[in-house]
Amino acid sequence: MRIDVVSIFPDYLKVLDLSLIGRAAGHGTLDLHVHDLRDHAHDRHRTVDDTPLGGGAGMVMKPDVWGEALDDVLAVDAPTAGRQVLIVPTPSGEVFTQRTAEDLADADALVFACGRYEGIDARVPEHYASRGIEVRELSIGDYVLNGGEVAAIVMIEAIARLLPGVLGNPESLVEESHGAAGLLEYPVHTRPTRWRGLEVDPVLLSGDHARIARTRRDQAIARTVRRRPDMAASLDPTRLDREDRATLASLGWAVPTGAAHPVPVRIRTATTCDAEALADLAARTFPDACEQVIAPESIARHIATNLVPDLFRAWAEDDRVDLIVAELLAPQPVQEAPGGAEPEGTPTGPDLVGYAAVLREEPDAAGEPPTGIDPRPACVRARHGQVVGELSKVYVDSTMRGSGLTPALMSAVTRQATDHGTSLLWLGTHVTNKRAQKAYKRAGFRQAGTRTYNVxxxxxxxxxxxxxxxEGQ
Structure with missing residues (x-):
């Protein structure tokens, strides 16, 4: 690749002679040339600027000087074979990103026009665009520099390191920040393994490459969510596996079915104010567990009798129940009703898309167990003093299947139940519900037996x- 830089301070670009960029230029991987704009100013003072037309502060760089300089560098009338790009660094340009660097690394020749003062006369990029030159006005961030040289150096380094032969180890590009995965890089460590009271994750010392890769991937996701939520919101769901989605959901981002990007969710402890929305969610999700084998009228009776607001209200008030909900935070579109009536579908409460509940067997002062707890099956045997809890519910809305919410909800409710003293969990799921059984196995559950349950x-x-x-955490 050939790179030309035009500037009134050509010595500013000498920094490019250092390190990997200078080495690449010395080896011929990069053909780098720096030009002095003042060589094309022909008055006694080598003037390159003038006052702005229409008034205003500062000075504007002259189009005739720039035109002569760029005519010498650019192949305007006889374009060379391949792709040639004129780059004008400017704070008013499109933001330069890693995707931009990847795109420009495919070019054959780049020309950087480094402006100063109030910038280059706007007719200069307009003229070259009209002559068939690809022109990119680019900004490296939302701030203003004294000139385009620093921005040009930043862009040249970001682009050049992507060229074959510039980096000593090409694999360094694979997992770095802002790569194709859309994530920031995971934290990196080296020896000593303990330094000033800080230790590295033991997984890094395990030699288990699959666990190391998973840990690093989870750390990269967590760092991206924490530092750059805008990047989390732009992740490509097709690049996210099941574990990625579960990690994202636990950190507040889920991928609805068919969505182009993750959406923000909040996993939290339920309150009595959620009772109506929980009953509505339960009515939508309970049939998923057994609608193929239980008659619709039996399912309807079960929902009407058991999955009612009063149940969820009682659970939210009961210290022996850990009730966790997933609330969608993204605004949802509504249909406007005719005649000024209340729009159909206008949300009247939290937009809940998942919930999970653990009910501990501990009796209350009157000796009664929590409302709605099922009798413990004989196959669930507890040791003396062991606190047993039923994982009674883990359901997500059909639009959130595969979003990662199910394992995130199970993890959250299990963690809370453990904090509240639960030491043994049990659950029942229909024998035909293989999807749920696989999910529970991934969460560390194992089969203990069977039961008959009335629906x-x-x-x-x-x-x-x-x-x-x-276990399984």
């Missing part, structure tokens, strides 16, 4: 699964 007057056959807290 609206009809018997259902469940697989019973158990997990001791601290």
């Amino acid at each position: 609206g007057g009809q018997d259902a056959h469940d697989v019973v699964m158990i997990r001791r807290t601290g």
Whole structure:
């Protein structure tokens, strides 16, 4: 690649002779040339600027001087083979990103026009664009510099390091910040493993390359969410695997079915104010568990009898119940109703898209267990003094399947139940619900037996699964 830079301070660009860029230029990987704009100013003072037309502060760089300089550098009338790009660094340009660098690294020749003062006469880039030259006006950030040289250096370094042969180890490009994955790079460490009281993650010393890769990926996702939520909101769902989505969901971002990008969610403890929305969510999601094998009228009776606002209100008030919800924070479009009526679909409460509940067997002062807790199956055997909890509900809206919310909800409710003293969890899920069984196995549950469960007057056959807290986390 050939790179030309035109500036009134050519010595400013000598920094490019250093390090990898200078080495690449010395080896011929990069053909770098710096030109003095004043060589094309022909008056006694080598003037390159004049006062702005229409008035205003500062000085504007003259189009005739720039035109002569760029005519010498650019192949305007006889374009060379390949792609040639004129780059004008300016704070009013489009933002230069890693994607921009990747695009420009495919060019054959780049010409940087480094302006000063109030900038270059706007007719200069307009003229060359009209002559068939690809012109890019680019900004390296939302701030103003004294001139375009610093910005040109930044862009040249970002572009040149992508060229074959510039970096000693091309694999350095794979996992760095702002790469194709759209994530910031994970934290990096070296020896000593303990320094000033700080230790590295033991996983890095395990030799288990799969675990190391997963840990680093999770760290990269967490760092991106924390430092650059704008990047998290722009992630490509097609590049996210199941573990990525679960990590994202636990950090407040989920990928709805068919969505182009993640959306913000909040996983939190439910309150009594959520009771109506929870009942509505339960009515939508409960049929997913058994609608193929339980008669619709039995499902309807179960929902009308058991999954009602009063149940969720009681759970939210009960210290023996850990009730967690996932709330969608992105605004949802509504349909405007005719005649000024209340728009259909206008939200009247939190937009809940998932929930999970653990009910501990501890009796209250009257000796009663929590409302809605199921009898513990005989196959669930607890040791003396062990606090047992039923993982009664883990449901997400159909629009959020595969979003990562299910494992995130299970992790959140299990962690809270553990903090509240629960040491053994059990659950029942219909024998035909293989999707749920796989999800529970991934969360560390294992089959302990079966049970018969009544759904609206009809018997259902469940697989019973158990997990001791601290396992699978």
